[in-house]
Each structure stands twice: as structure tokens, then as C-alpha cells.
Amino acid sequence: MSVFSSIEGLLRNAAGWTAIAVFLATYAFIAVGKLPGYHLDRAGAALLGACLMVWLGVMTLDEAIAAIDFDTIALLLGMMIVVANLRLSGFFHWVNDWVVQRARHPLALLATIVVLSGVLSAFLVNDTICVVMTPLVLELTLRLRRNPVPYLLAVALASNVGSVATITGNPQNMIVGSLSRMSYGDFAMALAPVALIGLGLTVLLLAVFYRQEFLTREPFAPSPARPARYLPPVILKSLIVLVAMVLLFLFGQPVSKVAILGGAFLLFTRRIKAYKVYREIDWPLLVMFAGLFVVVAAFERVAVTPGVIAAVARQHLDHVGVLTLLTAGLSNLVSNVPAVLMLKPFVVSLPDPERAWRVVAMASTLAGNFTLVGSVANLIVAQRAQSAGVPIGFWVYFRVGAPLTVLTLLFGVFWV
Template identity: 70%
Template sequence: MQLPSMEALRANATAIVAVAIFAGTYLVIAVGKLPGYHLDRAGAALLGASLMVGAGVMSLDQAYRAIDFDTIALLFGMMIVVANLRLSGFFRLVNGWVVTRARHPLVLLTSIVLVAGALSAFLVNDTICLVMTPLVLDLVTRLKRDPIPYLLAIAMASNVGSTATITGNPQNMIIGGLSHIPYGSFAGALWPVAAVGLFLTALLIAFIHRGEFFTREHFPAAVAGPVRYHRPLVVKSSLVTVAMVILFFAGQPVAKVAIVGGALLLFTRRLKPEKVYSEIDWTLLLMFVGLFIVVAGLEATVLTQEVVERIGRLHLDAAPVLSLITAGLSNLVSNVPAVLVLKPFVANLQDPERAWLLVAMASTLAGNLTLVGSVANLIVAQRARSHGVTLGFWAYFKVGAPLTVLTILFGAWWLQSAVG
């Protein structure tokens, strides 16, 4: 019997270390923090990445090359743009102009769904939830309405609407960078899924909360107070945003457009840069960097071509199978880590472009399953709690569960039959 060589033993030991680091990192990400320690998801990703280098799984140079700087630049640029829109009062203007013109609860619900969905399609959905939640809460409180269905509308519509484009949410940004699918092609394939999803969102919320919406009661003609905004900054931010979207659809590299657009908005006499920087989600950027390295370490040592091909035999080319795996993994470890761990398998499928679209669709829509299914949901719940309103798990789940199943089923069918 021939004993394994020292090189083989070393390779096996490295693979075991890589698996242990990967599993530990993803466990903390799934739980949310390390019990007994102040280690959050971003810290776990950074620690995992550092251990991959420190344990010799990969060199520092390999770690640098594993980071997708296009995705980081895209996300950073969009954060700057959204920060300027928020600080200028743009979202307050949109909310005041559209939502407060509703004179009936069902019209108000539809308006919130459309506004949250449309804005999330082009801007990061987490931010839309951050700015819309207090505005809508203030409105429905003055109208003496039940705030729960309207909070559900913000969270669920922002998730659904963000499905439509590469800039809608962080996981789509990663997929855009990994797949190199043009912005227009991505939107062309997924906007019908988002449109049907928004319709189903309004329908299910109205059906489950029938007492709130199927009424003859109408709102008073004037319910909104004066809107505070900075006109020059609103105009400048809006023009830059529109120009960016046009360039996205024109085929310009999205990372380049986003970072240039963000940098141009920093050139101003009206807004201190510190205010913009305070709006940046630095922990999310840090988590991205760490996860790129952690997944690359596992891929280099464990996910050999043979292993990838063996797992690929699980019919991942079938839309229902890939959608189900993506949705399950997204709810287990969150959508961004799920997308990264699926990367080596999707890249080797027969039609990787359609597979990436399926992953984008399922990972985003899966966020509507439970209250903890996406960061956007948690933002709505936390902002509502600070205003004395509790959005409970069951109140969310009884709408989110059927919505998730219906939207993912439609998305899988659409991408399987109409895209390819």
C-alpha cells in the first residue's frame, strides 16, 4: 500500500483548513454574530479572509486579485449618489408628491408599492427603505390608519423592485460584475418579473388586510405638511442620477459610471463631504471584500473542476432547481454570501447568463420570505420600532411566504421559457 506523498498531505491539510475557515465564516454570517463576542458579519468576513492568508491557503497577492474591485466601485459610487439624493430632500419630495395624493387606502397602498419598487429598481433598495419608512409612518399616523400593511408594502416592494436592474441591490451588483451581462440586457430580462411581483405584492397585502383596504372611507384632501429640501442639490443630484441611468443603458461600464457620478457629486459648495461619508455603509463594503477572499480560498483548494462538475450534475441548469437552491441558501446565509458561494457552479453551466439571471431573481425575491430574510426588511422593522410600531414575524410571514413562492415560481417560469 502506497502512502500519500508529503505534497498530497499538505494539499489535504490546506483544504481542511480552507473548509474550516469558510464554514466558520458562513456560520457567523448565518447567525448574525458570534455568541459571547462582538463579532458581526463584516468582522467575520474580514477575519475569515485574514485567516485564509495567514494559514497559507492563499498568498496576499492572490487575496488582492480575488477582490472584485468593479463591484466595490459600483456599490461605493451608488452609495454616494443615494446619500446626496437623501440629504437633498429628493425622497421627501417624491414621497410628498406621489403618496399624499392618494385619497383611498387602496390607492395609498398602490402608490407606496409603485414608489418603493420604482426607486429600488435603480437605487439601492436598503436606502429606499431607510428613507421611506419614517415618511410613510408619519403619513399613516396622521391618517389614523393601521401602519403594518403599509410597512409591509415598503419592505416587500423594495425587494421586488430591486430585482429589475444591476443597481437595485448589492447581490445584483455582484452578479453584474461576475457575469458581465449588459445593464440593458439584465433589465430587459428581469423587469417583467419585477412588474408582476409588484402587482402581486399589492394584491396579497390588500387581500390579507381586507378590513384596511376594502372600505368606502376616503382621506381628507390635505394631509401633508411642508416638505424640507434643498432645491439646487435636488436638481444636481437628480440630473447626475438620470445621466448615470442613461449611460448604464447605453452600455457604458456601470462601475466607471457610478464612481464618476459619485465623485462629481462630491464637488460641491453646499454639502460637507463628512455628511456624505457618514451615509456610506462601510461595513457592507468590508463584508464584500472579506467574502470575495474567503470564497476564493475555498474555490482554489476544494472546488476543483471535478467537484464542480459533480455538483453540476444536480440539474442546476433546470430553472426550478437552481431557483430553489438559491432561495434556500439565501435564507440560510443571506443573499450576498449565497451568490458568491454559487459562483463556481453557475460559471460552468451550459447557459451561464440565464443561470446568473435566475440566481439574481431568486436570491432577491427570497428576501421576502421572512422578516429576517433581507437587510431591507430589518431596516423597516427597526425604523418602525423607533417610532413605537412593532412589525412582528408572523405579520410579515403570512404575506411574505406566499409572495415569495408566487414570485419565484413566475420568475423561474419566465426565465426558463422567455429568456434564452
């Protein structure tokens, strides 16, 4: 019996170390984003990691499915459908035209772009706002013969800062909301002031670093806009649904249920074919989330023992500054969503987990502004600008993003 027990123990340890290796490899791939000679993307890496955990016997298939937080998946999918309807209806083009008619000076235009990007990101997910705002800002600034770089930086920076305000602002906040069971209103009350101060700092820093662009007091020369196609009934319907969803969020209704029902209701239409909405949805992101939930759950099972949790707890994670630094550093190392999932077992064991979750949400989001590769939102803006012949390099972004990150994190630590 002792021989068989020893063999069984060795096999269990081997499976555990293999599971840890799979976890580390998955996170390393997500951090780097590619493997030379292969076309595997982050979503595929997360899915492969999850499947290996099941194949290695760390989890059964039923346990892997149970590990997926479908509340987060439903919330993200519902918000994507809402944004898709707004985009296909021409709502964002309409907003762009409204901006052109009123913001007639460079500084006013910058402030308007920052406010729009930040506010829209707070309710409609920052990555999707960068997708729709970047081409509009590019077209607008080139048409007005302005330097597009500071305005594009405004989209990226403000979308990250603004998204810190609510649970629906970005994917990591959605995970925090689901794991912490924090109400939408409590989350917003705690972190919306951080977002507001951050948006003000975004305008200030961009105006300082690009003062030659904003010193002029001359109004923009009139420039006709390209005709855009609007669907007013769809715009109105989408905005009504969005407002109703936010009100239900604030009244304490489950955000995932409200979001997916709102999205499903918007699919009931005669004006936009459903397949056009489906093309707007970031399916790989949903796959990556599902895979990461399984990979992290398997890692917790084999590696996050009570002893490990106690050892981490002795590092003073209950101190806001320490947890902020750890979260920010981890977010820049492996990206914000994986960082939040990795911190889960340690946060839930802290004396005040709700406050700790707010810190994690704040730090993981604001840390995305530190470098160009700090968040997907930044990369979306940079890639779309590059395709239009407007390069935004690492150092161009860093000289504004780094000080903004430090300042906003300092205020966040003070406020939270």
C-alpha cells in the first residue's frame, strides 16, 4: 500500500507541477501576444491552456465549465451588442458632427474628445469606444489640418481613465463586479471621482506636452464633413435601452441579467440584420475570458494553498499603496484581466475584501495608461492610426501616459 501511495503522490505532484507550467506558459503567451512561427492568438492560448488543464486531470470537464463566470461573459456580450447597434445606427458619426459644430478651437476640441471618450467608456466598454472613436478623430483632425497625435492619445488615455468609473467600463471591472458582488451604485460612488479627476489631468498633461498645438486662439476654418448615414429610430431605441439599463444597474438589478436582456432586445429589429451586429462582437475576447477562468481555477487548485495565501497576506496587501503597486505592476506584466484573476484568491482572504476589490479595479485600469502596450485600448488606437499613416510610437505615448498613470494612481490611493 505504501508503494502505491508513494506512486500516486508522485503522479499527483507531477500533474500539479505540469499544471503550474501550463498556467505560466499561458500567462507568458498572453503577456507577449505571439509565438514566432505560429498564428496562435491570446484567445487560442487561453483556450489551449484550459483544455490542457482538463486533459491533465487537474479539473474535470464539468468542473472547468463551472469555473467559467458566465455572469461576466453575459455582461460583456450584452454591452457589445448595445455598442454594435449604436455604431451601425450612425450614432458615433452623429456625435462627431455635433463636436465639429461646437468645438471650434484646438483646446476645446481636445477637452471634448477627452470627455466624450471618458464618459462613453464608462458605460460602453473602453475597448469598443476606441474602436469607434479612433477613425472618427483621425478623419476629423486631418480634415481640420491639425496634428492628430495628441487627439488620438486623448482617446486612448481618456477611455482608460473614464472606464474606471463603473462596472461596465472595462472587462476587468466586470470581473471585479462579478467576483465581489459589489453593487453598480457603490462601485460608481467609490471610483467615479477618480475618473473625473483623471480626465481633468488628461486634458492638462496633453495641453502641456503639446502646447504648440493648443496655444493658437484662431478658430478652425470651416471644413465640410463627409455625409454619414444615420438611422434615427435605431439611435433613439438604442439610447433608450442604454438609459434603462443604467437605471436598472443603479437600482440594484443584476448587471449581467440586465445587460444580456438589453442586448437581446436590441436584436429584435427590422432595420439592422442580425449578422451585422454579430460581426461587431469581439468573439475572441469572450473565448479568452472563458479560457482564463478555467486556467486560473486550475492553478488555484494545485498551487494556491492556505500556506501560500498566508505568506502573501504577510506582504501587507491590506495596505492600499502596496496592493496598488502590486496590481499596477502585474497589470503591465501580464495585462489587466489576467492580473485581476490572478489576484482573486488573495483578495478574498483580506480583512476588507470589498475595499481591496475597488483598489484592484482602480489600479489595474489606470495602470493601462503607463505604456503603449499596457492595455488593449492603447493598441487599438495605435494600430488604427498606423494604418492611416499616423504613427504613435512607444516613447511618444510613454512621455504622457507614464506621468498620467503616476498622478492618477496617487489620487486613487488617496481617495480609495
